[in-house]
Amino acid sequence: MRPSDSLNVDAFATRVDDIRDVELERLHALSISVGWPHRAEDWRFVLELGKGIVALDEIGRVIGSAMWFTHGADFATIGMVITLPRLQTNGTAQWLMQHALTELAGRDLRLNATRAARRLYRSLNFQPEKTVFQCQGTVRLTGDGLDTAVNGQVVPLERKDLPAVIASDAAAFGVQRDILAERLFEQSTGYGLFRDGVLAAFALCRPFGRGHVIGPVVAANDDDAIAVVRPHIAAHDGMFLRLDTHFSTGDFATLLSQSGLPVYDTVLTMSLGKRLADFVPSGPAPLVTYGLVSQTLG
Template sequence: MDEFMQTESIVLAPFETRHLDDAVALSRAAGWAHRREDWEMIWSLSQGRVALAGDRVVGTALMTPFGDTCSSINMIIVDESQRGRGLGRKLTTAVLELAENRECRLTATNDGLPLYEKLGFVATDQIVRHQGIVNRVNAPENAEWVEPDALPAIKALDRAAFGASRDALIDVLAKQGRFAAIRNDDRIVAFASTRLFGKGEVVGPVVAENVEQARDLLAFILSGKEGHFVRTDIPEQTGLSSQLEDWGMPQEGEVVAMVRGAVGRSQTPAVQTFCLASQAIG
């Protein structure tokens, strides 16, 4: 694909640092919670395209690669004044080309679902957003905060659960927030991350062997967040919704996880993702 693509009066161009402020404004107009710092985090790991009407950003899309085998298609926004003209499809197609032969994952609203189905994506899960002001939560005794020397074990667990390497993401999360873990003897068997996001904090990813470990990690992190606004995004089938509601984080929306060009796994992983890092990057 050419670096610049002309479509009527709209030009698609590489997403650069100078476009971040306009991207934040677009996402706020769409009702998203993302701060500039949240955009910067995802953009720092990604390649992308913007749609320009003159010097004004009227659309965005990012492709976040995870090694050579997998990617996330995310941050797809079209200015309200430009909707209904096929611009969302053009932006999505442009970043799919950036993904080359990688498996592509994304989350879709009901409005976006028909477009992504036409582009070859298949629904896999419902992703549920839970958020709110956290109640008093008792901390379990089997979880602890961990230091940077735990990152190799955390990366290995995340790779097993996600099915691709997200080492660069884990490094960024370690700089922006904290990791908690559960050990079996000296071996880390489950972990969770927390960081600032939007109008409060977010917990995720949470990777564990079972739902009990995932619940204990969430309880450990939330025990220090009483009175604070916290969000987490979970696959619906994890069964954590009722517990999160009890902790003051009701369900407030859902999206559909989708995949294109899925690469099958040779065996069932010993751990799974109970909470996403974010809807954008899984």
């Protein structure tokens, strides 16, 4: 049953509206109110890629949001689920999520939940999968791990490499995200690891939040992931950098911590429908997502 388009919150009526009908500045103010680092430009990027809704009070103030990003006919990620701090326990977020789930009926879903939101998502039957480690900080080059040998050739990615990037991302993520990859390519610097002319790993880096974010990063092992992330770390010495990963141990995680990117926070990847394991391809040395595009986009 579709949820009501209005809700009484704190003795005042709240209504739902299309997120694209709200001025960018008001959405940006909402994310600032909960301490999220998104710039207006980051909001503009997700608005171009996805759909969503907002909760508005009686005088049109934005008090909550939820977005979703579809890939093909059967899959979507959910993100930008925000409510004003004073409203986080009164049902507004659940009301917004019920609207989103109605729009996404029949799809397999994935999201990354903050600690505060996990109870909500569990109540909606989302299942926990993996911890995401938000690694960030000001890059400091120590030399450790920056000059190790590479099995292959690491070179800047060019437009002609986009089809291989899309295919590699699909193999690691489990779903083809061609439109997202194309948009990321437009605003990112990328490095690819090639062996005999074949793309073995890649990493993109773009402006985001307080500085830049590396992601996605796709590779079959730590060594390959390190090979394509190192150039981005070297290019941002003394600058703020972020990378969201499911890896907290191993050589890849060590490179991040030694480069000034310790774990700042964690979120939990959760799914509704197919589980993460259902998306893993069979075969030796499968490609793995070492770095997320973002917590919103997966």
